[in-house]
Amino acid sequence: MQGQDGFVFHFGGHAPSRTVRSGEVFTVFTEDCFCGKLTDVDGRPREVAPYPKVNPLTGPIAVDGVVAGDILAIRLIALEPARDWGVATISPDFGLLSGTRANPNLQRPQDERVWIWTFDPGRTSLTTPTRSGPPLQVPFRPFHGTLGVAPAHGEVRLGVVPGDFGGNLDIPDLGPGTTLYLRANVDGGQVYIGDGHYAQGDGEISGTAIEGAFNTTLSIDRLAPEEGFDWPRLETASHIGVIGCARPVDDAVRIAASGLVRWVARRTGLDLMDAHQLVSQCCKLRIGNLVNPSFSVLCSIPKRALPA
């Protein structure tokens, strides 16, 4: 399946790589963030995938009939690992626990290290050897770090950027069974997908997840424009939520939480204060990433908490 769609490194500015019908179920191959070129622990991340040629995106996928202002409901149906291994790194001047270009210091930069994680039998977990001790094992929790549309107002952004257009959100909830709602900023919507993660802790603090290629099955529904729709919305079987992207995290939470309060008010007829009260007593805040150009946070509540 690899090769049907090419890879690009920006959001915006492209002709569609394919066009789908609203609701059509289709499958795409997504490469890992190192373009599949970081294959062993002696590899050099910044040589095999030099910035900004990182985080290759599959797409853009146009949706037939979508016009700017419509809402896209992107349903992630199945994420099938395309390889039996994933890769993770720690690099100088990157990650939450290091100075970075946006947050520099004068200390000596941290060293670089690469881990190759391989699936365990049964594929419910992954294991990696370590240099300093016993191997590590974590559960398989597949999701797409990056899922977005062409940005508003004619901007063109790098594939590592998250924002109101979605993008490099790194929210672990973006796995099988989840729907991400994004507003189309251009006709066709132009959906980009990539940055598969076999597992990731909240915040992606070291700078990468367990990065892996996927064959991903999804559909994109065209929905009518909706007043008050602004930042990305997410829905699972049990929860609804809003995603905010900003620095510092505090502001990302403000975007997500106030967005959810307004959405709940609109859905339920509650006034803002009662909706605020409800969200405040039962919301979950999930920090997606703390390492991208903007940080991302999901604020969600259980659907069953919504008054009938």
Added chain:
Amino acid sequence: MQGQDGFVFHFGGHAPSRTVRSGEVFTVFTEDCFCGKLTDVDGRPREVAPYPKVNPLTGPIAVDGVVAGDILAIRLIALEPARDWGVATISPDFGLLSGTRANPNLQRPQDERVWIWTFDPGRTSLTTPTRSGPPLQVPFRPFHGTLGVAPAHGEVRLGVVPGDFGGNLDIPDLGPGTTLYLRANVDGGQVYIGDGHYAQGDGEISGTAIEGAFNTTLSIDRLAPEEGFDWPRLETASHIGVIGCARPVDDAVRIAASGLVRWVARRTGLDLMDAHQLVSQCCKLRIGNLVNPSFSVLCSIPKRALPA
């Protein structure tokens, strides 16, 4: 049981209200953050509990034999609601989604509103009427918003402050079955407890949880000093974690995550980079509060992720 311990409004500077033996199981009454005086929706929060006479603390409880530098393991055994209702408010100049004294703006302040939440039959949830629509219902999730010791270096802090001494952390994991580890800064340790919450969403974004009185059963074990122990640690049946307090949230996460990386390295013999990798691929970040003088975050991992 009410009245055995008096209430105080600071951390530090008090003679003990009682002294317990290491490991002794005992029960305390804790008042709600409004001193039990906000009992109906027409009440005025800032008149019945004028700042800084909010967040009354039970204690301090001294632990026999503890000297400064020892570690206290505070085990929360049972939190029994002392009333059949709790109270929540939204107030001017307070909360994440409002300007505050530390983050002011020139907009008109939001209005004040009070909600009385009452237990549903079976006491697994609470319900409140609203002014604008149907009632709200959320699950009962009891915990103590405030649990701390006398601060280091002779400081005396208000009861609303969180920090390395614990305090007003508002981490929802601080419920039955959880152990909070704090370093004693003074002989006896001087443990303060209060701010019972019947339920609270992450971040306590509106400024209060469902505030309620508890009869709480706990024990405090004296443990030996431990090299590298700095910020509060938390343990449940399944997880271990570190709590950081700072503004902005980013820095609270840095404290919690780097603290957990160092703790994992120390426990497992992994070097810092391998420990960093493990935490990064499986940690949970939970934002406790975004409304106190410092914000609080818990970074935790499953115990089963620790290599043997």
Added chain:
Amino acid sequence: MQGQDGFVFHFGGHAPSRTVRSGEVFTVFTEDCFCGKLTDVDGRPREVAPYPKVNPLTGPIAVDGVVAGDILAIRLIALEPARDWGVATISPDFGLLSGTRANPNLQRPQDERVWIWTFDPGRTSLTTPTRSGPPLQVPFRPFHGTLGVAPAHGEVRLGVVPGDFGGNLDIPDLGPGTTLYLRANVDGGQVYIGDGHYAQGDGEISGTAIEGAFNTTLSIDRLAPEEGFDWPRLETASHIGVIGCARPVDDAVRIAASGLVRWVARRTGLDLMDAHQLVSQCCKLRIGNLVNPSFSVLCSIPKRALPA
């Protein structure tokens, strides 16, 4: 002179509006941020210049012979007001002392107001009537809020954005006699200029300066690439400095201050710690804006502080 160059609303993605020789002195007309359409106190800013059609840029101006990687020395020679009035506004959901889209709250948005400032005789100050009292008067301090080049890596950004490519910096030092150094990211460099300010306090806290059109005389020198050149540098008769752009301000200062320390070390042969010591004892930090998508800070030291 108006009309020789058209106006654009992005950095990047354009053919040059004109090409100049290195060192050539030339004059451009720059429109105010409201496209010259907000001319009286009853005007509606967001109707006359609806987002993102704000902050029109003159250019891009290509420099003959410049290739990507070269350094551009943009010398601001003279800023001649093109009108006898400027305009300033306060708007809902904008400014440091208001919730914004990136920092939202649930309070009622502030009202909108427009001030028309006119030059006093002698043109050393400007005066505006007020609605609530006596008129206001401030000194004339002309500068360009916006001066940048095409961004790196193929990004296209809105004209309101500041960054390592310069852009909407709003640093009041960018007036007559100042040189701004920027690295060319594309051949020709592609310089954009606009957003004339007749006066502005540090931080542009209300969201606008006294916005005015200019006929501006400048030159652009092509300099060789320079190792270690990263963020914009600024030079006046007496000072050198580095500009950082980030949120929160803390990080913008980190970029600017560490950039200046490294630059001083490189120029003087001092090691990083001695250069750090020098900068720390005599630097000035100037906050340009606190209202754009990134905040900007200049860290500068007197040239005479540089050891011979």
Added chain:
Amino acid sequence: MQGQDGFVFHFGGHAPSRTVRSGEVFTVFTEDCFCGKLTDVDGRPREVAPYPKVNPLTGPIAVDGVVAGDILAIRLIALEPARDWGVATISPDFGLLSGTRANPNLQRPQDERVWIWTFDPGRTSLTTPTRSGPPLQVPFRPFHGTLGVAPAHGEVRLGVVPGDFGGNLDIPDLGPGTTLYLRANVDGGQVYIGDGHYAQGDGEISGTAIEGAFNTTLSIDRLAPEEGFDWPRLETASHIGVIGCARPVDDAVRIAASGLVRWVARRTGLDLMDAHQLVSQCCKLRIGNLVNPSFSVLCSIPKRALPA
């Protein structure tokens, strides 16, 4: 003169070291932040002045007749260096350009270094040798880094803390000729002074100024309570300003700028929007420190900008 007043390491909790009359001119000796014990470049800062025994404060000085709620006008009349040298350091885990306990990372900590600065003939500048090159020279710009009163609400804070009670502000404007206004939180006011700086760049980015002892002449006037007085106010011959303390810097600016807007409105009768407009077009923002438990910012405007 040394020894008339003892030194303390906290704000709050002390009996007065002396009592003065309102308006009385008196002189105090203030020790440097290392208690005068760091006297050469081979000294070990954290051994000679181990935390929290740093930043010794002279005082507290009670003012006769002052009651809680009164305003104190602390006039700095003359700052006479008590020695011919000052000292500055860079230390591990401290400073804006390093990870710190509140902002940790996993990089190797920076090294420690000490500089001894000595007055040049004429005492208008100071010079220090360097390890890596020629000596450094900066102008003599004397001020007190620390000037505060007993905190509100019974808190006791370390001498390194700034806040609404003043404290470790590190605002370079706090030199000869400046008046700092603080609200008395307790009867007598209880003024603490120390942390003399012979020079300091904005932000005190390396973590220390050129630290030096002073014999300082000052007076403290008792003024009536004033509605709307909240954060510290500063007045010089030419400017008035408000100081905010918070993290991140953005919030410190919000406190200072909104405080000044409200003060200007109250003084001039302008409404908030007109006062906001005035401040926005002519304010200066000065960052005092970026290294203390809270960061500090002064927002000031020229007195001549105030409409008559």
